[in-house]
Amino acid sequence: MPRPDHLQFGALVHGSGGHIAGWRHPRANPDGELDIDFHVRLARTLEDAGFAALFVADVVAIWGHQLDSLHRTTRADYLEPITLLAALSQRTSRIGLVATATTSYNEPYHLARKFASLDHISGGRTGWNVVTSVVPLEAQNFGRAEHFSHEERYERAAEFVDVVKGLWDSYAEDALLRDKAAGRYFRRDGRRAIDHHGKHFDVAGPLNLARPPQGHPVLFQAGASATGRAFAARYGEVIFTSPVSTEAAVTYRRQLDAAVTAAGRDPGDVRVWPLLTPIVADTDAEAAAILADLGSLIHDDVLRRLVQDNFGDEDFSDLDLDEPLPDFGEDTNRSQSRRAGLLALARGERLTLRQLALRFSARADTAGSAATVADRIAEVWATGAVDGFNVSFPYLPEQADRFTAEVLPILAERGLFRPPPDGTLRQRLGLPYPTRQGPR
Amino acid sequence: MPRPDHLQFGALVHGSGGHIAGWRHPRANPDGELDIDFHVRLARTLEDAGFAALFVADVVAIWGHQLDSLHRTTRADYLEPITLLAALSQRTSRIGLVATATTSYNEPYHLARKFASLDHISGGRTGWNVVTSVVPLEAQNFGRAEHFSHEERYERAAEFVDVVKGLWDSYAEDALLRDKAAGRYFRRDGRRAIDHHGKHFDVAGPLNLARPPQGHPVLFQAGASATGRAFAARYGEVIFTSPVSTEAAVTYRRQLDAAVTAAGRDPGDVRVWPLLTPIVADTDAEAAAILADLGSLIHDDVLRRLVQDNFGDEDFSDLDLDEPLPDFGEDTNRSQSRRAGLLALARGERLTLRQLALRFSARADTAGSAATVADRIAEVWATGAVDGFNVSFPYLPEQADRFTAEVLPILAERGLFRPPPDGTLRQRLGLPYPTRQGPR
Ligand SMILES: Cc1cc2nc3c(=O)[nH]c(=O)nc-3n(C[C@H](O)[C@H](O)[C@H](O)COP(=O)(O)O)c2cc1C
Ligand SMILES: Cc1cc2nc3c(=O)[nH]c(=O)nc-3n(C[C@H](O)[C@H](O)[C@H](O)COP(=O)(O)O)c2cc1C
Numbered sequence: 001m002p003r004p005d006h007l008q009f010g011a012l013v014h015g016s017g018g019h020i021a022g023w024r025h026p027r028a029n030p031d032g033e034l035d036i037d038f039h040v041r042l043a044r045t046l047e048d049a050g051f052a053a054l055f056v057a058d059v060v061a062i063w064g065h066q067l068d069s070l071h072r073t074t075r076a077d078y079l080e081p082i083t084l085l086a087a088l089s090q091r092t093s094r095i096g097l098v099a100t101a102t103t104s105y106n107e108p109y110h111l112a113r114k115f116a117s118l119d120h121i122s123g124g125r126t127g128w129n130v131v132t133s134v135v136p137l138e139a140q141n142f143g144r145a146e147h148f149s150h151e152e153r154y155e156r157a158a159e160f161v162d163v164v165k166g167l168w169d170s171y172a173e174d175a176l177l178r179d180k181a182a183g184r185y186f187r188r189d190g191r192r193a194i195d196h197h198g199k200h201f202d203v204a205g206p207l208n209l210a211r212p213p214q215g216h217p218v219l220f221q222a223g224a225s226a227t228g229r230a231f232a233a234r235y236g237e238v239i240f241t242s243p244v245s246t247e248a249a250v251t252y253r254r255q256l257d258a259a260v261t262a263a264g265r266d267p268g269d270v271r272v273w274p275l276l277t278p279i280v281a282d283t284d285a286e287a288a289a290i291l292a293d294l295g296s297l298i299h300d301d302v303l304r305r306l307v308q309d310n311f312g313d314e315d316f317s318d319l320d321l322d323e324p325l326p327d328f329g330e331d332t333n334r335s336q337s338r339r340a341g342l343l344a345l346a347r348g349e350r351l352t353l354r355q356l357a358l359r360f361s362a363r364a365d366t367a368g369s370a371a372t373v374a375d376r377i378a379e380v381w382a383t384g385a386v387d388g389f390n391v392s393f394p395y396l397p398e399q400a401d402r403f404t405a406e407v408l409p410i411l412a413e414r415g416l417f418r419p420p421p422d423g424t425l426r427q428r429l430g431l432p433y434p435t436r437q438g439p440r
Numbered sequence: 441m442p443r444p445d446h447l448q449f450g451a452l453v454h455g456s457g458g459h460i461a462g463w464r465h466p467r468a469n470p471d472g473e474l475d476i477d478f479h480v481r482l483a484r485t486l487e488d489a490g491f492a493a494l495f496v497a498d499v500v501a502i503w504g505h506q507l508d509s510l511h512r513t514t515r516a517d518y519l520e521p522i523t524l525l526a527a528l529s530q531r532t533s534r535i536g537l538v539a540t541a542t543t544s545y546n547e548p549y550h551l552a553r554k555f556a557s558l559d560h561i562s563g564g565r566t567g568w569n570v571v572t573s574v575v576p577l578e579a580q581n582f583g584r585a586e587h588f589s590h591e592e593r594y595e596r597a598a599e600f601v602d603v604v605k606g607l608w609d610s611y612a613e614d615a616l617l618r619d620k621a622a623g624r625y626f627r628r629d630g631r632r633a634i635d636h637h638g639k640h641f642d643v644a645g646p647l648n649l650a651r652p653p654q655g656h657p658v659l660f661q662a663g664a665s666a667t668g669r670a671f672a673a674r675y676g677e678v679i680f681t682s683p684v685s686t687e688a689a690v691t692y693r694r695q696l697d698a699a700v701t702a703a704g705r706d707p708g709d710v711r712v713w714p715l716l717t718p719i720v721a722d723t724d725a726e727a728a729a730i731l732a733d734l735g736s737l738i739h740d741d742v743l744r745r746l747v748q749d750n751f752g753d754e755d756f757s758d759l760d761l762d763e764p765l766p767d768f769g770e771d772t773n774r775s776q777s778r779r780a781g782l783l784a785l786a787r788g789e790r791l792t793l794r795q796l797a798l799r800f801s802a803r804a805d806t807a808g809s810a811a812t813v814a815d816r817i818a819e820v821w822a823t824g825a826v827d828g829f830n831v832s833f834p835y836l837p838e839q840a841d842r843f844t845a846e847v848l849p850i851l852a853e854r855g856l857f858r859p860p861p862d863g864t865l866r867q868r869l870g871l872p873y874p875t876r877q878g879p880r
Binding site for chain 1: 464500501517522529560577581616641644
C-alpha cells in the first residue's frame, strides 16, 4: 500500500516518563505508573490530539541488579502491558494499543490468545511489539541461568511469530455462524488446527478464539543488529528505530526497503518511526535548562548503571565517572548494536563515563520551543525516510500536554500532520489486511 | 475470621451462557462472548444486585476434538480471562474479578505479574481460580504430547502458588517512597528477590511491581479429588464445589474444616460456594419446560462429547445413546473424581448414555419459580455448610436478569442476603489480609 502522506505519531508511555530521572522533575507526577486514571488521562490527551497509537514497553524482570541504583529509579515497578491496555481500551475509543511481549519467555498459544482477545475487546486497535528480551535477569525468572544467544533468540522469535500468525488464522473470518436453528455455532470447515512441530515449539492448535478483527494485530519491531533488521524486514509492519541523523535515516530506509523487497514484501507495507524524545518549553534556552536539570537529577550510581546495563558483565562500581572509558573487549551475547554503538561513540570522542551516560541517557534528542521541535520533525520528515515518530516524553504529564497542544498544531498548520482516519489501527496506519493463509 | 452471616454470590460467566445449548435458546444472545458491551451489561447487572464476584472459567485449548461436535457449541471461542476482566474493571466499580489460570501451562512470574497488575488497576478486586487443567488437548498447545499426571500437576501447582505468593511479597507495602528530593523511588531494603530453586521452577525475582492492594489476590480453587481437596485445604480461600445434596454438603464441610485446620489455617478463613445453575420462570412448570427445551437443543454428537470428555480416550462414536453405559475400566490420569462420579451414577441407576449426559449436562440443578429457587438456596444455607453460591446462568442475559431481579429480593426480604460491604474483594468476602512473609 502507498506510504502515508502525513506524519504518524505513536507514544512510548511509562507512567512516570521516559527519562531515567523524569519522575524527580518538579512538575512530574511520580505516582503515575500505578494510577490507572493517570494512564487514562494521558491516553485521552494523545488520542484527542491524533496520536495513532500508545505503546507500552516491557521487561519481565527488574532492570538488572549489579549496581545498587535501582531504588533510585522507577524501573522496578510497572504494570503488565496487555492488562494495562485492556483496561485503557474501555476508556478510549480510537487510539491504537501496542503491547510489548517477548518471544524468549512466552508461549505462542498464550500470546496469540491474549492479543486476539485484546483485538476483539478494543475493536481492532491492537499491536504487538515483538522483542527478544535484552535484560539478562529476565532469563532467571524463567528457569534459565542465562539468556538465549542473540542468534538463537531471533531464530526462536521467527518460529514464534509464524506460530502466532497460524493461530490467529485458526478460524476463517466468516466461520462464526451462530445459527441457532441449525445448531451450528461455526462452520466446521472454517476452522483448522496448525499441528506445528518445529525446533522451538510444538503447538497443535487451533486457537479457541475467532479471528481478530484486524486479521492479525499489527506487528511492531525494533531489531537493530543485522539479525534484528533481517527479522524486522521479514515480519515488521511498524519499525521503531533509535534517533539518528537525517543522513543515517535515509541510508537506513534504503537498506530496509531493499531488505523488505528481498523478503518478498512491498516496502509500502512497512512504516518507520524513529524514537523522538522532545522537551518543549517557551524558549530554546528554557528547554535546554530543563534538559540540564534532568541530567543533574541522575544519581552517579544510576549513571553507571545506564552504561553498564548495555555492556554486559563488566563491573563498573569502581570506575571513575570522569575518566575516559577503558577499552572493553567484545561480547557476543548482548544487544550487540547498542554496545558497539556506545563503544564507538566513547572511543571516537574520548568520552568519560559521565559524558557517555548523559549523552546516552539524556533521552531528549529534541529540546526547544514548540517551533524548534516542529522544525526538527519537519526536517526529518522531508527526507522521505520516515513515516512518523515514536514519541517518548521525558516527564509526565507536562511534556505530553505541551507536545500535543503546541507542536502538533504547528505541524498541522504546515500541512504535515492530520489526525489519522477512523478505523482499526491497521487502517489508520495504512497497512494491508492480512488474508488468511493456507486452506480455507 | 468469622464466617459470613449473609449469603455471598459469585457468577460463573461465559458470554453465551453456561448450558451447552444455552446459546440456542430463543431468548439467548448467541453473539455475547465476543461483545464487550454485552459483558459489561451483565457485569453491571450482577454488581448492582450485590454479587460479590464475577468468575471467568478457562481452558487453553478447544474443548477436545475426538467427536466432531464442537462446531455445535460455543466452546471453541472465548476471550482470555485476565484480558477480559481488565477491560471490565474500567466499567464496573465494586464487583470482584476472578480469572481462571492453569498452573500446568504457565510461568509463575507472568501470572504473578498479571494478577498483581489487575489488582492495582481494579483497586483490589482480583481473584485467581487456580486450576491444573482438565482438557487433554491443552498439553499439545504447549509442547507436550500428554498432560502431566494428576499427582504431578498438583505438586507443580503447589510450588507454582508458593512462588507466586513470594513474588507478590517482593515489595513491602510501605516500600514505595517516591521521594523526589532524596531521589529514592523505593526503600532499598523494602524489596527482595525470592531466589527460588525448586523441582518445577527456578525463579529469581523480585517481581517488577509493587505489592497488590489486597496483599495477595484472593485464591479460588475447585479441586475435587483427594489430592485436589488437600490442595484446596492448604491454599484455597474460596472453594468452588459441584452441586451436592444437603447431606453431602455438610459432610464435605466437616472434612474440609478438619483439613484446613490440619494445614494450620483457620476454617473461618475459607469460603465454600457450591455451583448453582438456576432456571427462573414464572412457575415451576414453566421452568421445567425451559430445562427440557434446553435438553432437546443438544445434538446427539454433543451429548456423546459431554460424557466422553470426562472419560478419557474411550471412543464413543459408535455407542448407542439409548443403551446402558458399557463397563469402562479405570484411568488414573483424568479428573478422577468426575469420572468416578459419573461411572457410579451410571452403574447405580443403569443409565443410558443419553440419560447420563442429560443428567450431567442439563446444568440447571435448580429450576422453578423465583420462590422455589430461593427456597432451595435457603435450605442449603440453613445447613451452615456453605457461605454462598457460584451461580452459572444457563442462558443469557435472561436468566441473570431474572435471578437478580426476582430471587435475590426474596432472599434479602428473608434476611439471608444483603449486598456485601464496600472494599476490596478480600474485605467484601470477610477474608484476612495476608501479611508479608519472611524478612521485612
Ligand atoms: C524504541 C524502542 C523500544 C524498545 N522497547 C523494548 C522493550 O519494551 N522491551 C525489550 O525487551 N526491548 C525493547 N527494545 C529493544 C529492541 O527490541 C532490540 O532488542 C534492540 O533494538 C536491539 O536490537 P537487536 O535485538 O537486533 O540487537 C526497544 C528498542 C527500541 C529502539
Ligand atoms: C465450578 C467449577 C469451575 C471450574 N472451572 C475450571 C476452569 O475454568 N478450568 C479448568 O481447567 N478447570 C476447572 N474446574 C475443574 C477443577 O479445577 C478441578 O480440576 C476439578 O474439580 C476436578 O478436581 P481434581 O482436579 O481434584 O481431580 C472447575 C471445577 C468446578 C467445580
